[in-house]
Amino acid sequence: MARKKKTLPVLENIEITDIAAEGKALAKIDGMAVFVPYVVPGDVVDIQLRRKKHSFAEGEAILFHKKSDVRSEPFCPHYGVCGGCKWQILPYEEQLRWKQKQVVDHLTRIGKVELPECRPILGSRKTQAYRNKLEFGCSNKKWLTLEQVKSGEVFSQMNALGFHISGAFDKILDIESCRLMDDVNNRIRNSLRAYAIEQHLGFYDLRQNKGLLRGIMIRTSNSKVSPELESDATELMLLVQFCITTDAEREQAMGVMQYLHTTFPEITSLLYVNNTKCNDTISDLEVHTFAGTDHIFECMENLRFKVGPKSFYQTNTEQAYELYRVVRDFAGLTGSELVYDLYTGTGTIANFVAGNARKVIGIEYVPEAIDDARINARLNQQEEKMLFFAGDMKDILTDSFINEHGHPDVIITDPPRAGMHTDVVRVILNAAPRRVVYVSCNPATQARDLQLLDQLYRVEAVQPVDMFPHTHHVENVVLLTLR
Numbered sequence: 001m002a003r004k005k006k007t008l009p010v011l012e013n014i015e016i017t018d019i020a021a022e023g024k025a026l027a028k029i030d031g032m033a034v035f036v037p038y039v040v041p042g043d044v045v046d047i048q049l050r051r052k053k054h055s056f057a058e059g060e061a062i063l064f065h066k067k068s069d070v071r072s073e074p075f076c077p078h079y080g081v082c083g084g085c086k087w088q089i090l091p092y093e094e095q096l097r098w099k100q101k102q103v104v105d106h107l108t109r110i111g112k113v114e115l116p117e118c119r120p121i122l123g124s125r126k127t128q129a130y131r132n133k134l135e136f137g138c139s140n141k142k143w144l145t146l147e148q149v150k151s152g153e154v155f156s157q158m159n160a161l162g163f164h165i166s167g168a169f170d171k172i173l174d175i176e177s178c179r180l181m182d183d184v185n186n187r188i189r190n191s192l193r194a195y196a197i198e199q200h201l202g203f204y205d206l207r208q209n210k211g212l213l214r215g216i217m218i219r220t221s222n223s224k225v226s227p228e229l230e231s232d233a234t235e236l237m238l239l240v241q242f243c244i245t246t247d248a249e250r251e252q253a254m255g256v257m258q259y260l261h262t263t264f265p266e267i268t269s270l271l272y273v274n275n276t277k278c279n280d281t282i283s284d285l286e287v288h289t290f291a292g293t294d295h296i297f298e299c300m301e302n303l304r305f306k307v308g309p310k311s312f313y314q315t316n317t318e319q320a321y322e323l324y325r326v327v328r329d330f331a332g333l334t335g336s337e338l339v340y341d342l343y344t345g346t347g348t349i350a351n352f353v354a355g356n357a358r359k360v361i362g363i364e365y366v367p368e369a370i371d372d373a374r375i376n377a378r379l380n381q382q383e384e385k386m387l388f389f390a391g392d393m394k395d396i397l398t399d400s401f402i403n404e405h406g407h408p409d410v411i412i413t414d415p416p417r418a419g420m421h422t423d424v425v426r427v428i429l430n431a432a433p434r435r436v437v438y439v440s441c442n443p444a445t446q447a448r449d450l451q452l453l454d455q456l457y458r459v460e461a462v463q464p465v466d467m468f469p470h471t472h473h474v475e476n477v478v479l480l481t482l483r
Contacts, residue, residue: 008049012067018042023086023472032356036061038080040090042068070094074416075128077177081145083166085180085470096123096466099474102445103464107478111447113231113454121474122326123463124319128179130469131315132220136189137164138174138213138281139187140203159203161193161213170206188238188264192216195259199254204243209278212249213256214241219269219307221296222317235296237269240353241282244274257290269293271309283310283368300324303380304352311372312345319467322473323439324352326463327412330437331480333357337409340433342393342424347373347386349412349439354382361405362388363396394423399430408433419445425452436480443476450478458483 009250016039018026024035027047033056036047045061052058074080074088087095100121107115124130142160162175174193177186195215204211219237238260242253252273261270270291273282287294287309298305298313300321307313307462314320327349331339333356341350344362346369354360354377364370370390377383388395388406393415398400402408411433413420419442420428428436429452437456440446457480465475 106443127469340408342413414439417442
């Protein structure tokens, strides 16, 4: 006989006092931290506990006694269900304040290194429609909201095109309006869904790995990004992911592509893949061009970057420009320096600083990204002063590599969320460049690495940059100089 699940208590009249990790807010009760989503400091609520450990608990607000004076109305009709943009209920100025505090807290508590005063965070000019890329999934198992379930309504069809629901891997929340990108995402997504339902096309069933429509990816490009000029979207990429297993489905898929080509002539790169695997990744799949080109271009100052369906490119183009300007400024280049760009990706930062350097060497784990980096170097006529290498950072960046290719004057490092491997930190310490510019999407792991570098370097400057309004994510750039 199964053990009956213990019912956890309701905590009444609790004031939310702080912002915590993963976009949740925090209350302290008898020394215990209680994490609660979709509330802000100053709210007074009743909290239904959902999970309780010795030193912390998780719960949800079930009744508001008082709403904070510092609170915004969410602008998205899917807020609280979609799971994204959790900070819509915080005014943007408050979001920036908490993000800056998060950076300082991590560097102080975890890094425990001497810090200069943190520069004011660089906020995003756009707080809506700031993304250049969105991905949507398809499912024949639409996620129903609590209100829909309680209504008792019988749904004639359960197909959905939208975002995956956290904790329900096989279900999709049907999205009508997403404000993260230009409205073109809504027009394309909603039109495709209506067409597919009208034509009785199959929506993907993850458990059975079948169903024609599996998902879409939309990318837009900006023709120009600079402080003086507005950004105009000039190119549009749409990739449709199918699961084609029969000749009839192939014919239906081509019908979908023709419908999109006819309905949206503004699409300059119309692509598709056939994915019959049990995961959604397309990195190992052949991409077919139905119409237009197989890429779009992003422009930044006098540079152009070729962006394909598998390319990595920062999803907030305008803030990426601000981030790269900080990196270039911190690097302090005069034209005579050898620069190592670690975790170079498609070489965007490498290209951005190359004009001010003698030579740039980029290293990246993903071979396809290095192929793009070399293309971008040629595209910007900088290939003669740039070298790129593909492989695991800790295996490539060794003392012998540096002896062969030269000791760097400046190292720029932009690692993944996990931070740098200790072997990479050791090689940086051995190479002892006069400057290290550390770009991070996770100030906690950045703080850990700064502690390791502290034996040889001091933190000269700290500059947070907000790339993702209405989320808890924050980028941070640190300048380190030799002691």
